[in-house]
Amino acid sequence: MTDPGRPTISSPVRFLLWLARQQVSTIAFAMLFGTIWMLAQALAPALLGRAIDQGVTAKDTGALVLWSLALLGLGLLGALAGVLRHRAAVSNWLTAAYRVQQLLTRKAVDLGGTLQRRVATGEVVSIGASDLEHFGSAMDVLGRCAGAVVSLAVVAVILLSTSVPLGLVVLIGVPLLLLLVAPVLRPLHARQSTQREQVGELATVASDIVTGLRVLRGIGGEEVFGGRYRRDSALVRDSGIRVARVHSLLEASNVLLPGLFVLGVVWLGGTFAVRGEITVGELVAFYGYAAFLVTPLRTLTETAQKMTRALVAARRATNVLRLQPEIAEPRTVSAEPPHMAELVDTTSGVRIRPGLLTAIVTSQPTDSAEIAERLGRYADPADGKVVTLGGVSLRDLPVDVVRRRILVNDTDSRLFTGVLRHELDPTGLRSEREVLDAIETASAADVLQALPDGLDASVEERGRSFSGGQRQRLMLVRALLVDPEILVLVEPTSAVDAHTEARIAERLQAARAGRTTVIMSGSPLVLDR
Missing domain, CATH: 1.20.1560.10 (ABC transporter type 1, transmembrane domain)
Structure with missing residues (x-):
């Protein structure tokens, strides 16, 4: 029905x-x-x-x-x-x-x-x-x-x-x-x-x-x-x-x-x-x-x-x-801000300029996670603070608009049971070339080569057949294929080795050129690039 x-x-x-x-x-x-x-x-x-x-x-x-x-x-x-x-x-x-x-x-x-x-x-x-x-x-x-x-x-x-x-x-x-x-x-x-x-x-x-x-x-x-x-x-x-x-x-x-x-x-x-x-x-x-x-x-x-x-x-x-979501829809909806707008978190003072790759480093990992939650409006700021997109508070925009324009890929992201191709591209709108390019950017080609059926391989519950580093790279592929206006990545390379981390950092900057990208990471290899 x-x-x-x-x-x-x-x-x-x-x-x-x-x-x-x-x-x-x-x-x-x-x-x-x-x-x-x-x-x-x-x-x-x-x-x-x-x-x-x-x-x-x-x-x-x-x-x-x-x-x-x-x-x-x-x-x-x-x-x-x-x-x-x-x-x-x-x-x-x-x-x-x-x-x-x-x-x-x-x-x-x-x-x-x-x-x-x-x-x-x-x-x-x-x-x-x-x-x-x-x-x-x-x-x-x-x-x-x-x-x-x-x-x-x-x-x-x-x-x-x-x-x-x-x-x-x-x-x-x-x-x-x-x-x-x-x-x-x-x-x-x-x-x-x-x-x-x-x-x-x-x-x-x-x-x-x-x-x-x-x-x-x-x-x-x-x-x-x-x-x-x-x-x-x-x-x-x-x-x-x-x-x-x-x-x-x-x-x-x-x-x-x-x-x-x-x-x-x-x-x-x-x-x-x-x-x-x-x-x-x-x-x-x-x-x-x-x-x-x-x-x-x-x-x-x-x-x-x-x-x-x-x-x-x-x-x-x-x-x-009877449960109600913690993030409520606005009673009065504001006009949607234009494309390539600046994202500002008044709680932390972070300003995300449009079209650039911005790296954020905090003394505590929990602080990075909280900033990411506020930027994606998974949590609203306290004490009258706001997060604005193009000068418009995220609280005054419909939740689906915020989700469409801002994607947060954090450490709690999951792979679901199903065919790998569908897990990486749930909408089915991306071509084979675009999927392979995203896999190359995330340095996940070795993961694909290890699967007998390639993109048609079956993913077990929560992707448990993959290692932590493999799951992390595949979830990065999924985020890249969405290609949102603003992409927020929380510790995207924390489970991979140094060589893989360096490759991802280099390729990510090129793949997201001209689009707004935020990376929450304390890794010197990522920050150096």
Whole structure:
């Protein structure tokens, strides 16, 4: 879908209602055919009873054939409705899951660096990996739930018309069964919430260990972090067991309570048959209803269970969707400054003249990083200070304009999974020659030569198959191919050897000639050139 919409995130319940409204047509389609599908099963015992009474008992072959054909037609209708219901249910599942995924992805892009400072990595991974299933399941079950409610009402009417006591048993017994299951749902909801939070924390620990594995090996910290992961894993396991205990009680209730209810209906119907109050065909129909009633009753308890899980997932998703980026869009937008404008940071006093290569050296690396964040507007200056481009404060320009004109390539930049060509040139606008020229400028030709498939080689997660120096040079290639008006490079050669560093410094100046380039570096080799 091109636009997932603007969700209602004031509460988990309202979020789920909004999600359902976005696909109301397919949900209505699923409800319609879910109702037909379940009604076909509900009416089958009635037709069978009529066939026995009017065909077998009355020894009327014509009536027997007629009711048998009616039963066959009902079965075919139910089969067709079942196929269409299933298709609609799958569509509802996929649409809901991917709509939420799209919302979360767009929010992650919108938040940028705010996300990792406000939400743990494991929490985001947990929501995107497992919680999506619960949104899909909640929308999927609605079609069957509608069919269950309607079929229970129809069966109750049929039973009331046949025997008032039996009809009352169904009308009173079904709500009573749901009330008996309700006390189990609250502790299940609470324990699932706790377990989901612990899973997110554990995923964060695992991500930290994998990311810093080389460092941990260097300082001998593998055992310490491994022990921490084992302890946290044991907590998640114990929490999962507590959830499973309540869940097993709910599953047992789903079987036991409907079973006892059906047993009561069968016993009562058999008693009436012995008294002669109902016919043989009606007794057979009652047995059919008793067998059928298990399906809608279990569907209703399944609906309650899936909605409970969806509420837990919705609470976690809305917590992320409510986050606001630290860099806000301006309320009043200023006119965009002309091309080749001067960039000024009043906090540090740095003035970046257009069309020149400017090197910035600070006593502390953190100072360089803070200047770069302000120049690219990843952080706003404090104490009334501003960063201006052509005399216009960056705060008064749309964020996308700032990102288009100023590119910051820092030490936190990452390579993503995919084909190397697409990683270096995500837009696909650069020619093969331009890509190779950028690779030459970044002194990354040896990296390309070492790959059997060259530019068509696959990049693993975060580029982990490359060394630190190789990743750094490839990210420099990507920045050069963007060719922004102002390019800010933070320690672009910190992970390469001296010879490579000297080559990059020389080639970079030529490649960016006539364009504004800022280099944050304390390397004498870079500064000398």
